Amino acid sequence: MFLKNCWYVAAWGHEVAGDGLLSRKILGEQVLLYRQRNGEAAALIDRCSHRFAPLSKGRREGDYVRCMYHGLVFNADGLCVEEPGRDQPSDNTSIRSYPLVEKYKMLWIWMGDAQRADPSLIPDCHWQDDPAWRSIPAYIHYEADYRLIMDNQLDFSHLSFVHENTLGGSRKIAETVPTLEAIEGGIRLTRWYLNEPEIAPYLRGVVDLKGAIDRWHIYDWFTGGNVLNMDSGSAPAGTGAPQGHRAPQSLQFHATQCTTPEDEHCSHFFWTYAHNFNLNDPAFTKALAGRIEIGFVEDREMIEAQQKVVDVSGDDKMAFISVDLGLTQGRRLLNRAIAAEQAAN
Amino acid sequence: MFLKNCWYVAAWGHEVAGDGLLSRKILGEQVLLYRQRNGEAAALIDRCSHRFAPLSKGRREGDYVRCMYHGLVFNADGLCVEEPGRDQPSDNTSIRSYPLVEKYKMLWIWMGDAQRADPSLIPDCHWQDDPAWRSIPAYIHYEADYRLIMDNQLDFSHLSFVHENTLGGSRKIAETVPTLEAIEGGIRLTRWYLNEPEIAPYLRGVVDLKGAIDRWHIYDWFTGGNVLNMDSGSAPAGTGAPQGHRAPQSLQFHATQCTTPEDEHCSHFFWTYAHNFNLNDPAFTKALAGRIEIGFVEDREMIEAQQKVVDVSGDDKMAFISVDLGLTQGRRLLNRAIAAEQAAN
């Protein structure tokens, strides 16, 4: 069960280059991504109308894609513009195209009703191409339902356990009850951990902030497209960070995580972890991304293992505990949006 | 859905040799092939009647096969001729045998009603053991429904695209409408491409024919056993090839392609590509087979990719286009034959 009328990240812009034909399954549909001569990216169903050969085994010809089984040619709108052996293409030879927008270095696709594809609905992820921030586009493939990833994002307590020696480092994270607010299209979760003895393990050795800190996690999660924007950081303890004052030694980060269902069983996870200091130090940007990736691999290992257990658990009920506040609310918003969409059809 | 009352190629004769026990799935049934002491090949179900151990893990003993789980022995008719610990075998210990005929270097099996197994129904494939021709027996395994292979054989336009740089080499192939005739048990498709600038890419470097040519493809396809016999070749342009005159410099080939369903998902593809010149040049025979194999691997890659798309396309309809004349007629003959067979049961 997927929400269809929203923008999902289909790919990083750099994944679709030159003559390349990128085939990726999204919401269970195999999609072909390619660029036209002017650089504009396009998305078609990766299936020739004729005998269902995959167009990704074809070739780009200018603004078009040719199926290399029997030679039919399609434009970026899915219209068949050439059928070998015939002046005009036969009936029913056009194929589906999908609205596609390139923004924040990402290709955003709309899998639902194309009439409703409004680019202004794409959540703000400007940190990814804002010159005041630095990050590296990254991707992880998950053998897990996107909702288990969403649960993980909307829960903070796992940082103390899954990421005990990396992104977490403090039992206080699991013990702090977050503030939950509704925002346009989603929810915001806020947690502050004041006067912690030191920075998180993943930062040790790559930044210079010593001594006690005030630490925060502020997550904005958007139902459409499963987009998570996280404002997080550490400031010297008692320098007023919770009141909005960010002392110069503060470490500020902005993470973006977009989870696109591949199908009922697997997911695409696109992420960045931007910093607004050390802007001219690519080695730092790379080292930071490497540390974060270790944490995300910890998540994936746990979630994929969890998925296997869920798969064989039938109708057995999970127990709800106190830290489930965020994920419960997230699931509620998602289920409500899916139900509304299906009721409208 | 398979046609059962017809001869299918089960194996090349040379695949069943000495004490060997060859197990191969045909039309979803696991068949054991072996030779008796006089060299005559036999086909049994590859399953002991007793505890269903595969006989292919047993051993040939003279004209018989012994199951090496509990020792039962079967003759070439499937009769149990020995049961350890008992003078006479118990009831119900016999197993199924299949009519099997060795002809044209191939073992032909009849999977349907044995009463109807008439060897005269085997299509003529004499080019494979006629001393006036040379070829090398070859085999390709397909992860695809046999009907997608049949579609490919009855369509010519793919030569221009799948085999653009090998077996095809001319856009004219896709653009030429074939002549279609009914023949006994199947259909014949004929195409001529006159005054083509040069021979096909796969022949370049292995034959000497220079300059413009008249080129032809004449395919005889038989519903029973999915047998394709192809007469093809190239003659110097304007030397009367279409009228039946084959100038001495002409290159004539005869291909045989037999597709046997392994099960609903996979297929066996047995092929040769015979030539009637350079008869005493085994290096040429080998080089030619190697070039053809490259083309057949191109087909397999496309068809297996197509199969994966078909598998997830549910009831979606393919578009019919002008080049589908041959495959449409072939499918119609096949469906009609299967329906007739099932109605008779």
Added chain:
Amino acid sequence: MFLKNCWYVAAWGHEVAGDGLLSRKILGEQVLLYRQRNGEAAALIDRCSHRFAPLSKGRREGDYVRCMYHGLVFNADGLCVEEPGRDQPSDNTSIRSYPLVEKYKMLWIWMGDAQRADPSLIPDCHWQDDPAWRSIPAYIHYEADYRLIMDNQLDFSHLSFVHENTLGGSRKIAETVPTLEAIEGGIRLTRWYLNEPEIAPYLRGVVDLKGAIDRWHIYDWFTGGNVLNMDSGSAPAGTGAPQGHRAPQSLQFHATQCTTPEDEHCSHFFWTYAHNFNLNDPAFTKALAGRIEIGFVEDREMIEAQQKVVDVSGDDKMAFISVDLGLTQGRRLLNRAIAAEQAAN
């Protein structure tokens, strides 16, 4: 279909050691095995009550196991004893524990009604830790239904064929009708082969008994837990072995084989092959186990091949032959026990 109210071997005791968390599927349920600080082993469902993460990705903390997703802690009875961020664990956070007994170097688990878990029902396997015998604990994983393994154990004739050059070595084994008796909880099968020309192939080169022998196989098979205890051996011919006199040169063995269903498709096979001579010669114990393992691998290859054929044979009926006496009776006992258990529920 499994018998649930009986003791199955879950693991060898040595497989669960130190801080280790052993996850093993038993009767289709994923079970976690670990040891408490006093060395006592415990068995829990390998699934946290909260979000179904596997506890085997957690860690042992003293007598407890902590889930490393969100930090819940469980004791050996499955009670949740800690929930991060809360003084008392939430409702419904406890998980299933299973009765577990360590005996004869094995961990015996009870998958059915815990109220009925009576340790006195564990069959006698004392040869495995009796100082008068020597053996090496061993394990084989089977991709086969446990009942096909049971069939194999209750049939002797396969020794002449599957183990022609190892454990068998005589056609007489297949030709001898066994004596079958009912015993408490199972059946006993007895076969004697008098005046055989020599010892079995697997013993050649590792023992000194020359010349003609009297050989025997006495199998006690217990329905509960699929436990087979075999008394077997070889004595110099005519020295009174069948009458109970065991001449000093006799070779006596005691094999224990416990088959635990992993699920409907696979099985765990725990075995020893104890000898009561050469007690201080570990090289002999090892060599003997190596020879036996070769035989058990022969069994596995045949049974796994048989399973694949059974899987595609639908409702086809196996033929019953004269050597099926033991397996027929064993299957009857098992089916009756399962039916009785299900009727009681």
